[in-house]
Amino acid sequence: xxxxxxxxxxxxxxxxxxxxxxxxxxxxxxxxxxxxxxxxxxxxxxxxxxxxxxxxxxxxxxxxxxxxxxxxxxxxxxxxxxxxxxxxxxxxxxxxxxxxxxxxxxxxxxxxxxxxxxxxxxxxxxxxxxxxxxxxxxxxxxxxxxxxxxxxxxxxxxxxxxxxxxxxxxxxxxxxxxxxxxxxxxxxxxxxxxxxxxxxxxxxxxxxxxxxxxxxxxxxxxxxxxxxxxxxxxxxxxxxxxxxxxxxxxxxxxxxxxxxxxxxxxxxxxxxxxxxxxxxxxxxxxxxxxxxxxxxxxxxxxxxxxxxxxxxxxxxxxxxxxxxxxxxxxxxxxxxxxxxxxxxxxxxxxxxxxxxxxxxxxxxxxxxxxxxxxxxxxxxxxxxxxxxxxxxxxxxxxxxxxxxxxxxxxxxxxxxxxxxxxxxxxxxxxxxxxxxxxxxxxxxxxxxxxxxxxxxxxxxxxxxxxxxxxxxxxxxxxxxxxxxxxxxxxxxxxxxxxxxxxxxxxxxxxxxxxxxxxxxxxxxxxxxxxxxxxxxxxxxxxxxxxxxxxxxxxxxxxxxxxxxxxxxxxxxxxxxxxxxxxxxxxxxxxxxxxxxxxxxxxxxxxxxxxxxxxxxxxxxxxxxxxxxxxxxxx
Ligand SMILES: Cc1ncc(C[n+]2csc(CCOP(=O)(O)OP(=O)(O)O)c2C)c(N)n1
Ligand SMILES: [Mg+2]
Numbered sequence: 208x209x210x211x212x213x214x215x216x217x218x219x220x221x222x223x224x225x226x227x228x229x230x231x232x233x234x235x236x237x238x239x240x241x242x243x244x245x246x247x248x249x250x251x252x253x254x255x256x257x258x259x260x261x262x263x264x265x266x267x268x269x270x271x272x273x274x275x276x277x278x279x280x281x282x283x284x285x286x287x288x289x290x291x292x293x294x295x296x297x298x299x300x301x302x303x304x305x306x307x308x309x310x311x312x313x314x315x316x317x318x319x320x321x322x323x324x325x326x327x328x329x330x331x332x333x334x335x336x337x338x339x340x341x342x343x344x345x346x347x348x349x350x351x352x353x354x355x356x357x358x359x360x361x362x363x364x365x366x367x368x369x370x371x372x373x374x375x376x377x378x379x380x381x382x383x384x385x386x387x388x389x390x391x392x393x394x395x396x397x398x399x400x401x402x403x404x405x406x407x408x409x410x411x412x413x414x415x416x417x418x419x420x421x422x423x424x425x426x427x428x429x430x431x432x433x434x435x436x437x438x439x440x441x442x443x444x445x446x447x448x449x450x451x452x453x454x455x456x457x458x459x460x461x462x463x464x465x466x467x468x469x470x471x472x473x474x475x476x477x478x479x480x481x482x483x484x485x486x487x488x489x490x491x492x493x494x495x496x497x498x499x500x501x502x503x504x505x506x507x508x509x510x511x512x513x514x515x516x517x518x519x520x521x522x523x524x525x526x527x528x529x530x531x532x533x534x535x536x537x538x539x540x541x542x543x544x545x546x547x548x549x550x551x552x553x554x555x556x557x558x559x560x561x562x563x564x565x566x567x568x569x570x571x572x573x574x575x576x577x578x579x580x581x582x583x584x585x586x587x588x589x590x591x592x593x594x595x596x597x598x599x600x601x602x603x604x605x606x607x608x609x610x611x612x613x614x615x616x617x618x619x620x621x622x623x624x625x626x627x628x629x630x631x632x633x634x635x636x637x638x639x640x641x642x643x644x645x646x647x648x649x650x651x652x653x654x655x656x657x658x659x660x661x662x663x664x665x666x667x668x669x670x671x672x673x674x675x676x677x678x679x680x681x682x683x684x685x686x687x688x689x690x691x692x693x694x695x696x697x698x699x700x701x702x703x704x705x706x707x708x709x710x711x712x713x714x715x716x717x718x719x720x721x722x723x724x725x726x727x728x729x730x731x732x733x734x735x736x737x738x739x740x741x742x743x744x745x746x747x748x749x750x751x752x753x754x755x756x757x758x759x760x761x762x763x764x765x766x767x768x769x770x771x772x773x774x775x776x777x778x779x780x781x782x783x784x785x786x787x788x789x790x791x792x793x794x795x796x797x798x799x800x801x802x803x804x805x806x807x808x809x810x811x812x813x814x815x816x817x818x819x820x821x822x823x824x825x826x827x828x829x830x831x832x833x834x835x836x837x838x839x840x841x
Contacts, residue, residue: 216416217271221379221406222255222262224417228386229333230266230275231422234302234394236429237464243394243427244333245295245303245676246278248288252310253349254337258411259308273422277306280705283697285309287669289321289401291698292332294666294673296325297656298631300462301399302429303677304331311337311408312350316362323369324661326400328485329458329525329550331393334370334403336363341377341407348408363405371400377407379415394427396462396565397550431463431565432549434572438562442545443576445560449518451539451586452478455501455530458485459523459548461652465567469522470494472574477582478520479590481509483530484640484659486523488649495587498594502530503810504641507600508593510807514538519557520573521546523566526556529644529659533811535836547573601646604804612798615714616642617774622684622712623648625781630682631656631674635666637688638721638803639714645804653681664688665695671709672702682785684710689738689757690719699764702790710784711761711792716799717752723799729814730826737799758794768792809833 219227232243251260263279270276282288285307292305309315315336325332339351339361347353354360367373372392374385389402434442446452460469466489473480473496480490481501490497501509513519513536521544524530531537537557544559547569554561562569605620607613619642626632628651634640635658649655656674658666671685692713702709718737726733740750758768769780769791777795784791814830815823 215419217419217422218414218416220258220262220412220414221376221382222258222411223265224379224382224415224421225259225335225386225406226262226266226277227271227274227422229306230270230277231273231424232390233424233426234429235426236302236431240426241303242275243303243390244277244306246280247306247308248280248282248291249308250282250285250288250310250314252314252337254311254314254408255308255335255406255411256310258337258408259335259406261412263308280701283700284695285314285317286320286665287695287698289318289325289332289334290663290666290669291673293321293325293328293330293658294633294656294670295677296330296332296673297328298653298674298677300464301331301396304333304393306333306335308335309337311339311348312362316365319365319369320663322366322401322403324658324663324666326369326371328658328660329400331399332401333389333393334366334401336366336403336405337411338363338375338405338407340409342409344409361405363403366401366403366405369401370403371398372402374403375405375407376410379410379413383417383421390425390427394429396429431568432563433568434547434562434564438560439572439576442547442560442562443573445543445545446518446520446573446577447580450583451512451516452518452520452582453512453516454478454480454520454522455483455524456480456486456489456522457483457524457530459566460486460489463523463549463566464652465523465570466490466652468567468570468574472570475574476577476580477587479512481505481513483524483527484644484657487644487647487655487657488652491650492648493650495591498590499597500644502536503532503808504529504644504806505532505536505808506597506645507805507807508590508597510536511593512590516542518542519544521548521556521559522570523548525553525660527660528811532808534838535809535833538836600805601648604646607802609798609802612796613774613777614802615639615720615797616646616802616804618712618714618777618795618797619643619646621774621778621781622686625778625785626654626684627682629653629678629680630684631678633667633671633674633683633685635659635670636662636664636691636721637719638724639686639688641721642803653678664691667691668695668702668711669698671711672698672705672707675707675709682710684712686712686714688719689713689715689717692757696760699761699766699790703765707790708788709790710781711790713757713761713792713794714797715757715794716797718799720799720801724801724803725812728826729812729830730818730820730823732822758792761792761794766790766792768794770794772796809836811837
């Protein structure tokens with residue numbers, strides 16, 4: 208008879224066990240290990256202050272042997288803290304992230320937008336919303352949603368559709384399998400996104416005898432799946448027959464650190480590379496194959512190549528409507544798609560010859576399989592000419608000398624010249640992403656950080672903090688529209704508290720240039736897209752400009768603000784900001800009406816089919832004309 212030994216256990220609360228577990232998780236790729244959690248963000252309330260909050264305190268002031276400190280950051284708004292975690296994880300190429308703890312009710316539901324953003328952008332974040340008592344003893348507790356048909360439902364169930372993994376810990380022992388499953392999802396490039404573990408407030412504080420084994424140091428290997436040989440051969444076969452191929456580089460190329468592989472692929476085949484918002488910088492803009500942004504806000508060169516492509520090779524792209532110009536960008540009736548993606552769901556899009564693979568591994572394998580294939584000289588010449596044509600447009604946009612207020616494209620031109628190769632530009636919403644997609648000359652894969660999966664106003668400032676924490680040696684510059692600024696300025700306080708240095712460039716145009724011009728071109732006359740006082744005469748929001756002073760607002764956080772009145776002054780201001788050790792903001796007035804880069808593609812935004820307004824009727828006619836080019840079956 209063999210003697211059974213009871214495993215060694217340690218008595219901890221669920222909160223303490225979770226913190227201790229998280230503190231010893233590592234990720235590894237290509238032989239490099241790093242802590243999976245760089246720390247924890249949180250805002251405390253009755254739902255987590257005495258449970259997870261106590262555990263985080265204990266971790267900081269008196270960690271158990273083998274437990275590692277998990278630095279705690281106090282955020283100002285729960286949505287922002289998730290965006291900070293996303294900014295960090297994205298900058299770390301998804302190898303590291305943060306845990307985010309929130310109190311029950313509004314603290315937790317404030318994280319919903321961040322969860323959706325992370326899941327859509329495929330960026331790992333661990334969310335720990337607090338939840339109603341598992342025992343239900345004091346129900347209904349403050350902030351509890353009472354659901355009389357389904358008493359076990361809570362507001363946190365809203366996280367289900369926006370999470371890649373969702374669980375609720377009713378009993379302490381459930382934490383073990385749940386935490387392990389959560390780590391697997393966070394570190395799986397195909398599955399990653401928001402991972403949500405709801406923690407009832409009583410369970411957080413409940414003690415349990417945990418096997419020591421649960422707390423051993425664990426390394427999660429981030430996979431580089433290799434392509435199935437038959438799938439690779441099918442893909443290579445299609446590409447070999449191509450006369451006008453185009454490669455669409457998406458965010459997956461950057462997260463996989465596949466820039467060298469992509470450049471080698473382009474060198475070997477001569478295939479032009481166009482990019483998406485997440486993929487810009489995957490290849491340097493100076494490479495002879497680099498044709499820049501494709502799609503609705505793409506440039507004329509990339510879009511002309513896309514329009515006539517006979518084979519489109521999508522690597523690490525989700526093919527959003529902006530990339531495909533709402534399924535009008537690829538106009539060759541016989542166009543075929545070959546997709547390399549770590550996620551089968553994306554690889555299969557557009558009826559593609561699909562190759563499920565890591566981008567770096569897949570690009571190297573496809574290059575080898577295409578040995579000897581090269582596009583014709585005449586095609587390469589055409590690429591060079593089209594790219595040179597767009598370079599002239601970019602130069603014009605960068606140096607317009609527009610007045611009396613500068614065009615925002617001139618601010619981008621100045622920043623493009625002033626930023627170092629390893630510096631990071633952050634943006635997410637407004638008219639800026641489109642202009643940047645068309646104009647930004649990215650020299651490295653780190654430079655261009657555009658959140659355009661969720662395009663969430665207010666992402667910029669918290670994400671800048673996250674990016675700075677991930678790459679302290681880089682200058683991090685957030686470009687923030689005045690509308691986006693007013694959506695979420697609060698995290699400036701956290702940036703100040705942490706002594707972090709970022710540069711905030713606020714473009715003040717007193718409203719929404721983006722939605723304003725969309726409204727106008729779609730027959731809605733810029734209705735309610737400017738920030739104006741309600742006018743006593745018209746009863747509409749078309750009175751005087753508001754007296755809101757954004758510079759003063761930023762100064763109130765203890766941040767120095769520069770207010771250049773011209774592009775020359777902006778350059779000086781940037782030099783000053785770059786030279787300082789502390790966070791600096793530059794607020795510059797820009798022209799609400801552009802001019803923006805010339806557009807060469809469409810975006811499907813439906814216009815009212817019937818209307819009493821002539822502007823709407825005209826826009827509807829145009830909409831119906833454009834809609835005819837759409838190929839929804841692709
Ligand atoms: C959270 C959120 N709400 C609404 C929108 C829709 N939206 C997109 S751009 C925009 C206006 C952005 O204004 P601003 O930041 O000033 O940029 P500008 O358009 O002036 O360049 C709005 C309301 C959004 N993207 N995100
Ligand atoms: Mg604006």
